[in-house]
Amino acid sequence: MENHDNQTIKKVVVLGGGTAGWMTASLMKKVIGTAVDIELVESETIGTIGVGEATIPPIRTFNQVLGINEAEFIRETKATIKLGIEFENWKSIGESYLHSFGAPGRSSAFCQFHHYFKRAQQLGLKDSLWDYDLNALCAKAGKFAVINSKDPVLELPHAYHFDAGLYAKFLRKFSEKLGVKRTEGLVEQVQQNKQTGYVEALVLKDGSVIKGDLFIDCSGMRALLIEDTLKTGYENWSHWLTCDRALAVPSERFDKTLPYTRSIAHSAGWQWRIPLQHRNGNGLVYSSEHFSDEQAHDLLLNNLESKAIGDAKLFKFNVGRRKQQWHKNVIAIGLSSGFLEPLESTSIHLIQSAIVRLIHLFPHQGIVASSVAEYNKQSLVEYEQIRDFIILHYHVQQRTDSDFWQYLRNMDIPETLQHKIQLFKDNGKLFRDQNDLFLESSWLQVMIGQGIEPQDYHPIANNLSEAQLMDMLNRLKAIKNEPLSKLPSHDEFIMKICRN
Ligand SMILES: Cc1cc2nc3c(=O)[nH]c(=O)nc-3n(C[C@H](O)[C@H](O)[C@H](O)COP(=O)(O)OP(=O)(O)OC[C@H]3O[C@@H](n4cnc5c(N)ncnc54)[C@H](O)[C@@H]3O)c2cc1C
DSSP, X not given: OOOBTTOOOOEEEEEOOSHHHHHHHHHHHHHHGGGSEEEEEXXXXXXXXXXXXXXXXXXXXXXXXXXXXXXXXXXXXTOEEEOEEEEXXXXXXXXXXXXXXXXXXXXXXXXXXXXXXXXXXXXXXXXXXXXXXXXXXXXXXXXXXXXXXXXXXXXXXXXXXXXXXXXXXXXXXXXXXXXXXXXXXXEEEEEEOTTTOOEEEEEETTSOEEEXXXXXXXXXXXXXXXXXXTOOOEEEXXXXXXXXXXXXXXXEOOSSXXXXXXXXXXXXXXXXXXXXXXXXXXXXXXXTTTSOHHHHHHHHHHXXXXXXXXXXXXXXXXXXXXXXXXXXXXXXXXXXXXXXXXXXXXXXXXXXXXXXXXXXXXXXXXXXXXXXHHHHHHXXXXXXXXXXXXXXXXXXXXXXXXXXXXXXXXXXXXXXXXXXXXXXXXXXXOOOOTTOSSOHHHHHHXXXXXTOOXXXXXXXXXXXXXXXXXXHHHHHHHHHHGGGGGSOBHXXXXXXXXXX
């Protein structure tokens, strides 16, 4: 690849004003400051995708770096608290488990909690792993407050459910205050340098020309710059993740809002329920090979717990990723960079980590091949790690009610995932791959929840006598349960924030 190192980057153009566009513009402006000018182009005629309501805890760091006040954010985006995701009917029909953002028990340096727990189970303990997880206990009790404790055992990591449209609006206001220029208009043509193919300018429908040195493609699934213009190519993963459509419809709010997302598996896909302050987000992710759009529509509408507001909206997608997320002077962020279905609410996080990566590798003095290669390498690893975690849910299960689940259970899976599963099956060993977004506690909960039983536990767990082991577990359970009686309900917490 050619170096383009004479061209100092002074002007960044962000194409798209969805969640990706405004997150990119706001964080880059906040962190890089006056060293670059940022102009964001968006078209109200096209609009944004309008879904993407569930997040994971790192979003809090994003907001903190911007200096956003949590209470104001919750009010403005009609947010609720998310402590994890409940997976219903995933292992088998009628069974459920929570993937909480917390961690069960307390792990020692050389022996994770679940080894002690496994030994206790073999001695007859009837508890579940989640009886030792504060996030799970609060989720089930419908309680929440920020706990200020230095003891990691009492951490209560949280994320949010929010209205995606309101979040983009919130960030737009914030970005414009920092000095980001917003231009409304439809991009109809892209001008490229004849020798290098680098993008030089966007031409709008009204004829105006927006020039730039670096272009961030946040144009959503259209991928106007990275694919339409630069023909970067796409790596398709739909043989592992076979769902290719989603239907989404909001419904009226419930009297009581749950502090977690619900993911309910059906015979050829799964349904989400996301509680917001003013409504519920609902959707069905499904395989078009097994469900017609009409069947999916009926299934979704018959499984709402409150009255639908408006018509259901259809989305078509191919799970996979752009072969190069940074190509020439274009970086794809958001849906233009690829699509992983929203089972673990990772897309908004992928936006966040892509911006952070870009800021670290920002080509102030011009684009150099080594930075591009590093960016693309890190992006690939990140996508693959999340892909594997999502496949785990589909592959490890005991459902026999449809071809969909049988295929997924019997298919070949990526070697990286096969190894992780085998290691855990053999002796309960779990390691976090470098930079993996999901910690050991996430892999543990999903592996156990989906039905993997390790054959053995680490012998360090035998260093305690039976009485010492049970005493340790009883004490831990008491510590984890202790805050519950003092915490307000999740609704009280939200109401208090909104009142103030
Ligand atoms: C069914 C579904 C459910 C999802 N649920 C979740 C979830 O729970 N959690 C999560 O993290 N993520 C979720 N996602 C992903 C999430 O919605 C996206 O990651 C997020 O909204 C970012 O979208 P975006 O900004 O890349 O694209 P978009 O919102 O589509 O924005 C594209 C922007 O580009 C502009 N544009 C396009 N073409 C042009 C043009 N020619 N000229 C000018 N402007 C143009 C548009 O006007 C728009 O402003 C979900 C996705 C789907 C499909």
